[in-house]
Amino acid sequence: MSSLLEAYVQTEDFDITQEYQNLRENNSESGAFVSFLGQVRDFNEGDNVSSLELEHYPGMTEAVLNKLLQEASNRWAISRAKIIHRVGALKASDKIVWVAVSSAHRADAFAACEFLIDALKTQAPFWKKERGKQGERWLDAKDSDQAKARQWMK
Amino acid sequence: MITLLYFARYREALGLDSEQFSITCPCSVQDVIEQLKQRGEPWLSILADSKLMLAVNQTIATPDQALTDGDELAFFPPITGG
Numbered sequence: 001m002s003s004l005l006e007a008y009v010q011t012e013d014f015d016i017t018q019e020y021q022n023l024r025e026n027n028s029e030s031g032a033f034v035s036f037l038g039q040v041r042d043f044n045e046g047d048n049v050s051s052l053e054l055e056h057y058p059g060m061t062e063a064v065l066n067k068l069l070q071e072a073s074n075r076w077a078i079s080r081a082k083i084i085h086r087v088g089a090l091k092a093s094d095k096i097v098w099v100a101v102s103s104a105h106r107a108d109a110f111a112a113c114e115f116l117i118d119a120l121k122t123q124a125p126f127w128k129k130e131r132g133k134q135g136e137r138w139l140d141a142k143d144s145d146q147a148k149a150r151q152w153m154k
Numbered sequence: 155m156i157t158l159l160y161f162a163r164y165r166e167a168l169g170l171d172s173e174q175f176s177i178t179c180p181c182s183v184q185d186v187i188e189q190l191k192q193r194g195e196p197w198l199s200i201l202a203d204s205k206l207m208l209a210v211n212q213t214i215a216t217p218d219q220a221l222t223d224g225d226e227l228a229f230f231p232p233i234t235g236g
Contacts, residue, residue: 121236138231
């Protein structure tokens with residue numbers, strides 16, 4: 001059976017309670033639900049962060065997210081998977097990204113969810129610019145994120 | 155004619171997010187890079203950045219990739235989403 005896969009890139013906030021409800025609705029075949037929420041931290045590399053600007057490459061971003069969802073569905077027995085990634089101006093403790101997966105059993109849901117966020121961080125064309133007391137700066141990619149993503153390569 | 159796109163710190167450094175660029179086929183990404191370098195700074199620094207990433211028609215590409223009329227070539231720094 002094919003999985004229900006959805007990806008959204010949006011400026012608007014999202015409601016976690018509503019997202020969980022949608023994930024569980026008419027989904028009695030699934031026994032396991034795993035989600036990841038990423039939010040704006042108020043510090044980074046020792047500096048205070050008051051806001052973020054998230055830029056992306058419209059078109060390519062959606063294509064990459066859909067490709068990753070398809071890859072997750074091919075590798076693990078998942079029934080549903082959804083990614084929401086926000087862009088634009090965000091402030092500390094705002095939600096940035098939501099990855100939610102349902103599956104018959106927890107192992108597949110855990111693995112697929114972790115794969116999706118790790119792969120998204122190195123493959124989906126988003127860029128963060130931080131603003132704080134020190135001014136503003138574009139973030140550099142982290143080697144630790146690259147290493148995490150490489151663990152999933154076959 | 156192809157479309158060039160610049161993102162994030164490169165877009166800011168150039169003060170430009172996109173432009174139309176004339177190519178003579180056959181032509182590779184590397185050929186376009188060489189022509190852009192002749193504009194001097196800030197193109198020189200950006201195109202010499204060892205972390206520069208490229209996409210042709212919204213798929214990650216390498217400099218040896220061939221281009222054809224109507225293609226979209228994007229230049230961007232490493233990804234920092236999530």
